[in-house]
Amino acid sequence: xxxxxxxxxxxxxxxxxxxxxxxxxxxxxxxxxxxxxxxxxxxxxxxxxxxxxxxxxxxxxxxxxxxxxxxxxxxxxxxxxxxxxxxxxxxxxxxxxxxxxxxxxxxxxxxxxxxxxxxxxxxxxxxxxxxxxxxxxxxxxxxxxxxxxxxxxxxxxxxxxxxxxxxxxxxxxxxxxxxxxxxxxxxxxxxxxxxxxxxxxxxxxxxxxxxxxxxxxxxxxxxxxxxxxxxxxxxxxxxxxxxxxxxxxxxxxxxxxxxxxxxxxxxxxxxxxxxxxxxxxxxxxxxxxxxxxxxxxxxxxxxxxxxxxxxxxxxxxxxxxxxxxxxxxxxxxxxxxxxxxxxxxxxxxxxxxxxxxxxxxxxxxxxxxxxxxxxxxxxxxxxxxxxxxxxxxxxxxxxxxxxxxxxxxxxxxxxxxxxxxxxxxxxxxxxxxxxxxxxxxxxxxxxxxxxxxxxxxxxxxxxxxxxxxxxxxxxxxxxxxxxxxxxxxxxxxxxxxxxxxxxxxxxxxxxxxxxxxxxxxxxxxxxxxxxxxxxxxxxxxxxxxxxxxxxxxxxxxxxxxxxxxxxxxxxxxxxxxxxxxxxxxxxxxxxxxxxxxxxxxxxxxxxxxxxxxxxxxxxxxxxxxxxxxxxxxxxxxxxxxxxxxxxxxxxxxxxxxxxxxxxxxxxxxxxxxxxxxxxxxxxxxxxxxxxxxxxxxxxxxxx
Ligand SMILES: *[C@@H]1O[C@H](CO)[C@@H](O)[C@H](O)[C@H]1NC(C)=O
Ligand SMILES: *[C@@H]1O[C@H](CO)[C@@H](O)[C@H](O)[C@H]1NC(C)=O
Ligand SMILES: *[C@@H]1O[C@H](CO)[C@@H](O)[C@H](O)[C@H]1NC(C)=O
Ligand SMILES: *[C@@H]1O[C@H](CO)[C@@H](O)[C@H](O)[C@H]1NC(C)=O
Ligand SMILES: *[C@@H]1O[C@H](CO)[C@@H](O)[C@H](O)[C@H]1NC(C)=O
Ligand SMILES: *[C@@H]1O[C@H](CO)[C@@H](O)[C@H](O)[C@H]1NC(C)=O
Ligand SMILES: *[C@@H]1O[C@H](CO)[C@@H](O)[C@H](O)[C@H]1NC(C)=O
Numbered sequence: 187x188x189x190x191x192x193x194x195x196x197x198x199x200x201x202x203x204x205x206x207x208x209x210x211x212x213x214x215x216x217x218x219x220x221x222x223x224x225x226x227x228x229x230x231x232x233x234x235x236x237x238x239x240x241x242x243x244x245x246x247x248x249x250x251x252x253x254x255x256x257x258x259x260x261x262x263x264x265x266x267x268x269x270x271x272x273x274x275x276x277x278x279x280x281x282x283x284x285x286x287x288x289x290x291x292x293x294x295x296x297x298x299x300x301x302x303x304x305x306x307x308x309x310x311x312x313x314x315x316x317x318x319x320x321x322x323x324x325x326x327x328x329x330x331x332x333x334x335x336x337x338x339x340x341x342x343x344x345x346x347x348x349x350x351x352x353x354x355x356x357x358x359x360x361x362x363x364x365x366x367x368x369x370x371x372x373x374x375x376x377x378x379x380x381x382x383x384x385x386x387x388x389x390x391x392x393x394x395x396x397x398x399x400x401x402x403x404x405x406x407x408x409x410x411x412x413x414x415x416x417x418x419x420x421x422x423x424x425x426x427x428x429x430x431x432x433x434x435x436x437x438x439x440x441x442x443x444x445x446x447x448x449x450x451x452x453x454x455x456x457x458x459x460x461x462x463x464x465x466x467x468x469x470x471x472x473x474x475x476x477x478x479x480x481x482x483x484x485x486x487x488x489x490x491x492x493x494x495x496x497x498x499x500x501x502x503x504x505x506x507x508x509x510x511x512x513x514x515x516x517x518x519x520x521x522x523x524x525x526x527x528x529x530x531x532x533x534x535x536x537x538x539x540x541x542x543x544x545x546x547x548x549x550x551x552x553x554x555x556x557x558x559x560x561x562x563x564x565x566x567x568x569x570x571x572x573x574x575x576x577x578x579x580x581x582x583x584x585x586x587x588x589x590x591x592x593x594x595x596x597x598x599x600x601x602x603x604x605x606x607x608x609x610x611x612x613x614x615x616x617x618x619x620x621x622x623x624x625x626x627x628x629x630x631x632x633x634x635x636x637x638x639x640x641x642x643x644x645x646x647x648x649x650x651x652x653x654x655x656x657x658x659x660x661x662x663x664x665x666x667x668x669x670x671x672x673x674x675x676x677x678x679x680x681x682x683x684x685x686x687x688x689x690x691x692x693x694x695x696x697x698x699x700x701x702x703x704x705x706x707x708x709x710x711x712x713x714x715x716x717x718x719x720x721x722x723x724x725x726x727x728x729x730x731x732x733x734x735x736x737x738x739x740x741x742x743x744x745x746x747x748x749x750x751x752x753x754x755x756x757x758x759x760x761x762x763x764x765x766x767x768x769x770x771x772x773x774x775x776x777x778x779x780x781x782x783x784x785x786x787x788x789x790x791x792x793x794x795x796x797x798x799x800x801x802x803x804x805x806x807x808x809x810x811x812x813x814x815x816x817x818x819x820x821x822x823x824x825x826x827x828x829x830x831x832x833x834x835x836x837x838x839x840x841x842x843x844x845x846x847x848x849x850x851x852x853x854x855x856x857x858x859x860x861x862x863x864x865x866x867x868x869x870x871x872x873x874x875x876x877x878x879x880x881x882x883x884x885x886x887x888x889x
Pocket of ligand 2: 299
């Protein structure tokens with residue numbers, strides 16, 4: 187081996203350095219050192235034997251002191267021969283080994299501590315080392331429960347706490363439904379507790395705690411129920427309807443979460459409704475008084491928490507009957523439309539949309555409008571709005587229709603002629619009737635009497651001439667218009683007469699007609715014949731012969747026919763009818779003849795003689811009549827309604843007249859010359875035997 191200088195020098199330096207170091211650290215090399223001969227953390231089961239083992243070096247026979255925490259519990263000089271000095275109350279447990287290790291016999295729980303061994307040797311200083319001893323026992327009989335009270339939603343916190351009969355816990359872990367719980371804003375894990383901050387219903391469930399130490403582990407669980415609610419209930423009416431009709435049945439149930447299940451109570455008005463088990467409001471045959479606000483109050487019997495909700499139940503009832511429309515006159519100027527449909531719940535809302543958009547009324551509506559022509563004949567509808575049943579009615583206002591006055595003549599108990607004129611015009615609102623005579627208004631002063639409803643004027647006088655001096659008129663008026671009619675009264679007159687015989691000629695029937703405005707209170711049936719026949723008071727017939735007419739019968743004003751009996755068919759007779767207004771006689775009817783001398787009656791001969799020309803005339807008049815009827819029908823809507831004529835029954839239908847029936851001419855056929863009558867009434871007034879007034883009950887003339 188070849189040795190170079192730097193190599194030899196290096197080796198030499200190292201040897202020298204080693205020698206130097208050896209001498210420099212002579213003292214340190216001899217220092218007392220104590221060190222653990224195993225782990226410094228020792229877990230021990232209570233009651234077991236355990237040793238905190240140490241080893242030392244650098245000195246022989248050092249003095250040893252064990253501290254339990256800061257308290258010296260054992261002091262000894264190793265191999266000194268003297269026994270160790272052990273704290274009095276610990277000598278049953280603590281033993282010191284010859285190497286300084288500390289043994290514990292049947293170590294109790296309270297020996298869990300830090301233990302420090304300190305070794306000293308004069309001249310060699312002090313050395314120490316520290317152990318931690320943890321003494322555990324088996325965890326047993328763990329109980330998990332709420333610290334106080336029950337969990338309740340909305341409260342601040344809820345604490346679960348475990349307790350146990352024995353055991354030292356090194357570690358605790360909490361689980362909720364199997365999931366480990368970590369401390370966070372909701373959970374707080376404290377020494378023996380789990381705190382749930384702001385518990386809510388979702389915290390209901392199984393809580394488990396796992397307790398462990400090196401020698402045992404125990405899990406315990408408990409079920410936690412968080413009390414909550416009642417929530418605000420949801421109310422449901424069955425059947426669900428915006429309103430119910432009186433007599434309906436319904437129920438209202440509630441739905442709300444809560445634990446324990448809340449109990450319900452219903453309040454209507456100020457009244458608590460008690461008889462509803464399960465809280466279902468069950469109403470059968472509801473009345474309108476039961477409509478209103480129902481409040482359901484829920485109570486959590488545990489927490490005494492409440493919640494409530496209201497529902498409005500409308501119970502309606504249709505107003506009875508149907509709406510009634512009418513129209514009235516206001517001061518004969520304005521029209522007041524009325525609509526009425528009262529009762530019901532709620533009241534019907536009434537309106538006349540055609541008249542006003544804004545006016546309406548509950549149950550009763552009256553609307554006054556200015557009468558105008560466009561309302562004449564226009565149906566105006568009243569719309570009656572009611573939730574149960576909409577309805578309506580309609581009313582048409584109309585101006586007075588055309589009409590014909592009716593004239594009736596009677597004789598009163600004083601023997602005065604009573605002429606009654608009746609003016610009725612169909613109108614809506616009802617027409618107000620006013621009367622005038624000539625140009626002056628007629629009021630209810632003698633000889634006039636106006637009926638309460640003004641439709642009838644009664645005139646009383648003894649002298650028929652006084653009736654004929656003036657024309658009367660009536661005006662029927664309502665806000666929409668008026669109709670005026672003039673009545674020209676006529677003296678007693680006969681417009682038409684005829685005669686019929688029975689087959690063997692012993693009985694004749696006279697019939698006649700009277701113009702509608704003629705004043706007639708009775709008729710004299712007169713006869714002329716070579717052998718006139720009359721009946722005396724004893725009922726025996728006397729035969730006489732006369733060439734002048736004499737009265738054989740008197741008939742009341744209502745009569746339109748007379749029968750004459752016991753005629754001799756071999757003889758000739760003439761008959762006529764004299765109309766009378768009390769004492770005043772009118773122009774007699776044409777003379778009707780019967781007898782073998784004529785072969786045929788006068789009228790029959792006249793009928794035959796005029797047969798062909800009259801037939802032609804009849805056809806012409808018939809054509810005219812048809813035209814008139816068509817025209818009449820065309821204008822019927824605006825035509826007056828004529829009172830029904832008194833049917834005149836004829837025994838035999840052999841009309842000898844060639845003029846249309848007088849009803850169709852409206853009684854306008856020219857009367858006999860009454861100027862003459864008026865001028866010289868005495869001329870016409872033939873003194874008659876005692877006048878027998880006809881019964882005043884019958885209508886003499888109708889138009
Ligand atoms: C512990 O030590 C004591 C005394 O040395 C002994 O009697 C006992 O049996 C030991 N216990 C165990 C569990 O070893
Ligand atoms: C033991 O000592 C350690 C560290 O110095 C300390 O944290 C612990 O609390 C002590 N143990 C006991 C039981 O005094
Ligand atoms: C908790 O509840 C469950 C069912 O939800 C049941 O099986 C269990 O026995 C309950 N535990 C306790 C401690 O009541
Ligand atoms: C309501 O009451 C009627 C009779 O009282 C009964 O028949 C019906 O079942 C009840 N309905 C409810 C929901 O309780
Ligand atoms: C009602 O209102 C409508 C429009 O809102 C209007 O055209 C009509 O003229 C009104 N009718 C009445 C009678 O006011
Ligand atoms: C009837 O009245 C007229 C006119 O007023 C009169 O001229 C006549 O004398 C009166 N006749 C009777 C019977 O009173
Ligand atoms: C009555 O009326 C008729 C027809 O309108 C007329 O001719 C007559 O002169 C009137 N009489 C009186 C008295 O005014």
